[in-house]
Amino acid sequence: MDARIQEMRALIARHKLNDHIFAIVGLSCMMIGVLMLLTAFIDLLIDGYGRLRPDFFLSFPSRRPEQAGILSAWVGTALVMLVTMVTAVPLGVAAAIYLEEYARKNWITDLIEINVTNLAGVPSIVYGLLALGLFVYQFGFGQSILSAGLTLALLILPIVIVSTREALRAIPRSIREAAYAVGATRWQLVSDHLLPYARGGILTGVIIGLARAIGETAPVITIGALTFIAFLPLDVEAPVRSLISFEWLLQPFTVLPIQMFNWVSRPEKAFHANAAAAGVVLIVMTLLMNGLAIYLRYSIRKKIKW
Helix, strand or coil, X not given: CXXXXXXXXXXXXXXXXXXXXXXXXXXXXXXXXXXXXXXXXXXXXXXXXHHCCHHHHCCCXXXXXXXXCXXXXXXXXXXXXXXXXXXXXXXXXXXXXXXXXXXXCCHHHHHHHHHHHHHCCCCHHHHHHHHHHHHHHHCCCCCCHHHHXXXXXXXXXXXXXXXXXXXXXXXXXXXXXXXXXXXXXXXXXXXXXXXXXXXXXXXXXXXHHHHHHCCCCHHHHHCCCCCCCCCCXXXXXXXXXXXXXXXXXXXXXXXXXXXXXXXXXXXXXXXXXXXXXXXXXXXXXXXXXXXXXXXXXXXHHHHCCC
């Protein structure tokens, strides 16, 4: 009996040692990734700190680096992200709800699930080529904000679908059984119980998808984003009325990654400083979106009582 107890203690100690080793390796890998990102961010900040002034955000691109700014780039980025969000979120959430709660489990739904999962790993340039033939030429949207927004919506649609389905699956089955027990219909179950409980996970997936889309370059280059644009798609004198008219949807555009690419390709070091400053802005926007996702998930889950 004593030998068996000693053997069990040795086994437990060995498993605890393995846990500690795995924790140290995982922490080391995480720190390497964080340090690499921090190093890149600090390097960009050092190079572009001198350009991070208000006029940099309120000036159009220029052939003179000291006068160049990112006004048209960040406005174009905001409008493209607006179209992406309005398109991808309803479609993605509705598709996930149908696949998880309504669709019958057969070979067709299995095939759809496999394709949705695989589409999340397709290179973004493929979506750009698809959008070039479909949105730009077939539908006649041209090289516009609408084409770019729909392209990026296709890009993040699998992410929204998968994250929404995982959020729905995380809800205990007892919630469904209790709703059906009091006579709720399937739609009442989805709208009154499942969506409120899954809201944190859904918002997290949506914001993470948008954070990926905001830095994509290949799709928007493929559909013809401009590398130099010295005007805004909105009327500055009446921005609200211009936004409601939707005329901006078919206007040419540029985005922050394209503007950075344009400046980096120039030989002058002053343009490289502009590109570094734009990179800092893009990284900060991405970090803020991911931070918002974490905050929303934490605050929503804190309020939920199972």
